[in-house]
Amino acid sequence: MKQFNFLRFMLALLVMASFALTSCTKEGPAGPAGKDGVDGTDGLNGSDGTDGVAGTASCLVCHTKVNMDAKQAEYQLSKHFTGNTSARFGKYCARCHTSEGYLEVTGNGALGVMNDIPNATRVNCTTCHKHTGFDFENSADTVSLIMRVTDPVTLVYNSESVDFGALNNTCVTCHQIRGMTTPKVSDTTGTPDPTFVQLPYFPLDNALENTAVQFKVGQSFSVHDGNQANLFKGIYGYEFAGKSYTSTWTHSDNNCVTCHMNELSADGTRGGHTLLVNEEKCAECHGADIIAQIQDEVDFLRVQLGEALVAKKLFKKATNNEGIVSYSAVQSHDYYGNLFPTTATSTRFGVSLTNSNTVDPKTGLVVYNSIVKADVDAAWATRIGRDWTYGELGAAYNYGYINSELSKGIHNPTYAKQLLQTSIEYLNAH
């Protein structure tokens, strides 16, 4: 038995060598078609014990040049290829923003990478795919299409385990609430406090709803841009006391791949490995405009909540050159916990963190360099002049939760609308 497997392995190696060849001779003239291999009739690896030279058929399900080239072309339309976020190779970012960081954390099960990874590369075929073996008969490889991560994912925020299925846990490992932010550094000495700050103001316990809390310079309650998996599951929004929330929605039984890797469009620009939703396929069940319609509904509530937060001076509003309006939270207290005044004074406060941490190009290690800037408060006119409450923080957090999810609530319109609506109600009632 052992020997049989060994032979099969040697065969696999031969097959590999031929792949290497096909990909190297891309530019050369096409040779005559080779003789077909002696594949097992069942297309599996010698499953009945008779077709000992089988195996290539199971490889060729994927490894034809045509198929692999097509995947490559599709992948090159995806943001994983066109974006440039692999420049975010810092040790708090690299696990999701770089291929090397992802391989490190999925290899050792850690929450973050050990060190910054300068020269890291973008998400690519090998980030998502990994052969664990070449036995495609009843093997996990066949079911999972050799995805690197197939097990349920332990979320970085709150360590809850979620299972989106073998094909999707890969996506969820990155597309989730970040949980980790950059380390804090003491003001004058520059000494780093390297602890991960996990959404410092929460767990999202609504028993504290009307309790005072200082929203300080240097602390953030942001969930980060990649929170698709959390919204999809309807978890980790701030849920107000006495309100009811529904986590499930119409497409709860679907997953990332059903929509983002649906059938390739005729022109090859949507669906498949482009990861762009092929909306023509959605139209088979309902109008394709359902997406825009839902997004408008959610966005209407998002703006309403933004305005309600501005009215309370929890947020401020800005309009850029292109007329795009944005809302951002205004700290009530400086870095040290001193209440900001609401009139101009000559008192100096810890108004911001300046200088970013850098990476030593020789050692690849972080040089802690964030320093607190002491200055008079130029933003006094936008300050609230009192503590926030946890309920207000929850409303502001919910704004960020939906706003940073660039799909405008499409990953769970039910939960998204409830979070926004109940936040507005809380602000109106308090």
Ligand code: HEC
């Ligand atoms: C479910 C599809 C699938 C099947 C079936 C499959 N492979 Fe792969 N294989 C892949 C993908 C995807 C990659 C990753 C490509 C990359 O990283 O560039 C890969 C990578 C490889 C590599 C590494 C090549 C490189 O460029 O680094 C080898 C060797 C390989 N496969 C051999 C095989 C053999 C032998 C079989 C059959 C026993 C097989 N594969 C079956 C999808 C498959």
Ligand code: HEC
């Ligand atoms: C290693 C982490 C990682 C994995 C694994 C991953 N992604 Fe991503 N994804 C990212 C990052 C980072 C970006 C932003 C890329 C950029 O802007 O350069 C992104 C971008 C995207 C985008 C484009 C978003 C936009 O703004 O247009 C989609 C869609 C997407 N991913 C879906 C998926 C799906 C579906 C999977 C699983 C099949 C997946 N991702 C797996 C990290 C990952």
Ligand code: HEC
């Ligand atoms: C848990 C995974 C995860 C971690 C850790 C993470 N990100 Fe991201 N980040 C993502 C994903 C996924 C996206 C893409 C979301 C999208 O396009 O919708 C993203 C997008 C971004 C974007 C917007 C796209 C861009 O690059 O301009 C910025 C900025 C960003 N991340 C900064 C950071 C920084 C800085 C860190 C480290 C302090 C970090 N991220 C850590 C998952 C993560």
Ligand code: HEC
């Ligand atoms: C973001 C993660 C991700 C990246 C990057 C990625 N794949 Fe995949 N791939 C998947 C998922 C998920 C599936 C299974 C779902 C499906 O095919 O609908 C899959 C399936 C496949 C399959 C088997 C299905 C088929 O139609 O043959 C092949 C082959 C494949 N990928 C090759 C590649 C190659 C080559 C690259 C790089 C150019 C690549 N993949 C990059 C996630 C990824």
Ligand code: HEC
């Ligand atoms: C019901 C279909 C559906 C499912 C399931 C789905 N998405 Fe999406 N997703 C969309 C649509 C529609 C958009 C809006 C952009 C577009 O039209 O392509 C989108 C946008 C995105 C974006 C870019 C905008 C953003 O939100 O930052 C990312 C990244 C993303 N999805 C990741 C995922 C991940 C990861 C999963 C699985 C947890 C997932 N999606 C599940 C339909 C879906």
Ligand code: HEC
């Ligand atoms: C197999 C049928 C089917 C397919 C395919 C399908 N949907 Fe749906 N979808 C439904 C049903 C049923 C509803 C609920 C009834 C309605 O609103 O029309 C729905 C509702 C929705 C909603 C509104 C959910 C809510 O709670 O208000 C969104 C968003 C959505 N679909 C997105 C998509 C996207 C994006 C695709 C394509 C990737 C897609 N759907 C493909 C059946 C489908």
